[in-house]
Amino acid sequence: MTFVLEEISPSDHEKYQLTDKNPFTHNRVLAYVWMIDRERNMYLRELGGRQRDDPYTLEFHCFWRGALLAICFDCRLEYITPRDVKVKWRYGGGDSLPVNLRPYVNEFYADLKEALTLYKSSGLASPFDSYVVEFDF
Numbered sequence: 403m404t405f406v407l408e409e410i411s412p413s414d415h416e417k418y419q420l421t422d423k424n425p426f427t428h429n430r431v432l433a434y435v436w437m438i439d440r441e442r443n444m445y446l447r448e449l450g451g452r453q454r455d456d457p458y459t460l461e462f463h464c465f466w467r468g469a470l471l472a473i474c475f476d477c478r479l480e481y482i483t484p485r486d487v488k489v490k491w492r493y494g495g496g497d498s499l500p501v502n503l504r505p506y507v508n509e510f511y512a513d514l515k516e517a518l519t520l521y522k523s524s525g526l527a528s529p530f531d532s533y534v535v536e537f538d539f
Contacts (some may be wrong), residue, residue, distance in 0.1 A: 404516070405444075405516055405525060406432055407520050408438065410435065410539070414438075418445065419501055420463075424461060433450065434510060435448070437514075437521055443465070444517075446463075446514065447464075448461070448462055448521075448525060449462060449527050455505065457476070458476050458477055458478055459477075461473075467506070469503060471496060472496050472497050473493070473494075473495070473496030474494035475492065475493060476491070476520070477490070486530060487534070488533075489522060489523050489534070490536045491538065492537075492538040495510060512538060518537070
């Protein structure tokens, strides 16, 4: 199975015990969408970001192989045409993988890249016609 970009259902909110508090800013999370792969039991959920002082940073919760991680990415857009963009994702810090998952770091990065490719530049609200996605991690 692959990732699906969708609104979070009330049953999934309960099943995954999703928090409504951003661990980076301690603000309330207002995002109601995620990228989820139910077969792999992994999700990536935007918590917020694009703050006035740093409009390029996006904060996410990532649930991967039983570990819940708070991670940040720097997201930059380069316009190819007015309707086509290149999205560049750079890892910006956050929680480290637990020791038992560190041997699988390359699989973790591959899964993150797959989810962020689906996310494009802003999830369900991504406004452009086409995307080229690049990663710096």
